[in-house]
Amino acid sequence: MSRKLHEEELTPEGMDAAQSAEPAGDPVSENEVALPAAEPQAQILQEEVERLRAERDAALADREAFQDRLARLQAEFDNARKREAKERSEFRDYSVASTAEAFLPVLDNFQLALASTGTAEQLRMGVELIVKQMDEALRSLSITPIETVGAQFDPRVHEALEMVEREDVPDHQVIEEVRRGYRIRERLMRPALVRIASNPKQTQA
Template sequence: MSTEQIEQNDQTENAHADIEAGTESQGSSTDVEQLRNERDQLALQLTQAQDRLARLQAEFDNTRKREAKERQDVRDYAIQSAVEPFLGVLDNFSLALKADGDVDQLRTGVQLIVKQMDDALRGLNVQPVESVGSQFDPRIHEALGSIETLEHPDHQVLEEIRRGYKLRDKLLRPALVRIASNSAQKSE
């Protein structure tokens, strides 16, 4: 406790003692009244500060909940936008499974479905990785093996086993390829 607080407590105790004893003077009466007013003002300020704090906490909580809901809405919209083009592809696969046709008709139907799938991916800015005929690039290709040849330059992609894809400039998955191994170029 500071000296001022001790003095203030002493004054308050003295004022109360004077009131109880009935020997209250005019000067101490105004001091007690002033202290009561000050106490009441401080109590009011404390109540107002507590109310402000409670309101700010509620506002913060509401903002946090609103932000979480908006984030979930954005995720749902992104998923909807990504899935929607593939629903038609799925429908066509179901129709192909129910179809009674010969092998050529089924092959033609599957080719149309693959084209529809490529179009859906292109609509989402997903592009296939260039493979066959290009030079092997370990950033976008994954070599599964090599083929001995003298007809093609060394490390040229000869066969694509699984297509790779990019989303704009970001690689989604590398292409699985077989590359040329030209022993004549290696010895040079």
């Protein structure tokens, strides 16, 4: 009987029955399904790392370029400041030289007058010549004296030292210049120090 059973198992019908009788087995777990997806995920992460590294390298390169440009700009600024200081110094020297040049002949005549052994009249004439040269030097710099004697007192350009009673001249007319005043073009350098008339007749009137 056992031989018969064995033969039946070998028949197609028996083999089908045996296969259908085998247990189905355990289902595939989720972990076993996710394993094939791990490799693409690692690739994505690797690409992200490479991208961040590239961004870092670019940022470092930009930083170095910025520092280089900043250093160049600082050097250019320092050079420009030095050039400006040099130009200011040269302009100041030129202005001083141009101003002093006008007074050199005056100084020459002063030295000649000191070395002179002439008479008092000759010395006086020499001093008058020096004063004339000084006025010319000042005029070459647009510096002119303020009108005084004979002019009406003007508090904008005159400074009254005292008032002198005079009936022969108009009231508040300048009768004496004590110290000359000067203006450069239209700007007052210093007022003229003067004495002015006080006419009692005009004051009473």
